[in-house]
Amino acid sequence: MSVLLFTIIVLVGAFLAGLVGSLTGLGGGVIIIPLLTLALGVDIHYAIGASIISVIATSSGSAAAYVKEGITNIRIGMFLEVATTISAIIGAVVTVYINPGYIAVIFGLILLFSAAMMVRQKVDRSDNDTSGKLAVFLKLNGTYPTADGVKKYAVHNVIGGFLMMFIAGIISGLLGIGSGALKVIAMDNIMRIPFKVSTTTSNFMMGVTAAASAIVYLHRGQIDPGIAMPVTVGVLLGATIGSKILVKTKTDKLKVVFAVVVTFLALQMIYNGLSGRL
Amino acid sequence: MSKENKNFFADKDIQVILGTLLRVGVISSMTVVFIGGLIYLFFNHSNLIDYAKFDSGKSGLSSIGAIFSGLKAMDGAAIIQFGTLLLIFTPIARVVFSIFSFLIERDYLYVLIGLVVLSIILYSLSDKLVG
Secondary structure, eight states: OBHHHHHHHHHHHHHHHHHHHHHHTSOSHHHHHHIIIIITOOOHHHHHHHHHHHHHHHHHHHHHHHHHHTOSOHHHHHHHHHHHHHHHHHHHHHGGGSOHHHHHHHHHHHHHHHHHHHHSOOOOOOOOSOOOHHHHHTTOOEEEEETTEEEEEOOOOHHHHHHHHHHHHHHHHHHTSOOHHHHHIIIIIISOOOHHHHHHHHHHHHHHHHHHHHHHHHHHTOOOHHHHHHHHHHHHHHHHHHHHHHTTOOOHHHHHHHHHHHHHHHHHHHHHHHTTOO | OHHHHHHHHHHHHHHHHHHHHHHHHHHHHHHHHHHHHHHHHHHHTTSBOOOSSOOTTSSSOOSHHHHHHHHHTTOHHHHHHHHHHHHHHHHHHHHHHHHHHHHHTTOHHHHHHHHHHHHHHHHHHTTOSOO
16 A cells, blocks of 8 residues: 555545544544554554554543633642653553554553443432541642532542552553543542543643653554554544534434444454454 | 533643644554555565464564664665554554643643553553563
């Protein structure tokens, strides 16, 4: 395949990945990696390197908008970044020593999990009850603007959330994705932070986490300009347009359709990984 | 409680500057990637791609030094890689800025937490982790 044809195909694919990724909240990386590996025969290590760059671009771009609205809890973000940067670097260092087949299998499993998380009913368990001593010490409890004025919330189980973030960081460094689904578990279910705050804060953290592992990938030569260029430009454009559409449309049906597609991709990744074709 | 209220406005200003910093970082790095991409395509469009097997030495652009020497030669791939580097440094610049803003707020606990995050990232920049 010529460089020009490859660039065009990846550009279009990455644009769609970014568009759908932002509409469904799944992120672009989880779609671009199967596209590069399954459809275009790119080695998974290159796909991971390109994907992590697109994660930095989309998360920094949308964090720029969220941060100004004052929803993001910068203290929670900074504190949890201690866990995610250490573990993202560990993941990025380890990934090259693992058989590409196993990486594909892990990727498929995370994809299945993310699809399930996407369609599940979300229950907001946030409250303003007394939180632990650690949350008070770290000044994590905060406020956020809602339709009925500024609302207070308390942060629970800081240690549990920190450990879950550590796992999310390892997965992020290992697979080159933002691992938003795992970050949501840590923040929504364990620390019981309100949705709006947890989505924007996890997005805020993603850039730094991804940058930490991207440096390791860069030194190792996993970031190839010929792949990273169309992936980053495509995903960022798609995600930007997606976030503009998102305000006006309901995405429930799209999520179900997309969950089916993602499940199919996940099974393909697992099958190809196990049969040694990736 | 009154302390939280006092910090609120300061936080708000910081959030606006943070947002602008991130936006400028993303836009400028993507512009560089795009320009580099055009130069890269102009000279390489009919070459054949070869990404089937990962080879760590192939791109030759895996260190900051190599990227800068490629930049001098106006090499498209090196310009893309430089844009990528700018993008990687955008969230890192955000951490540095946050540390200063916590310093202004006299929130020394978070100055410390920020410094921990920054030193983890700087450690990975030191190139010791990839054998």
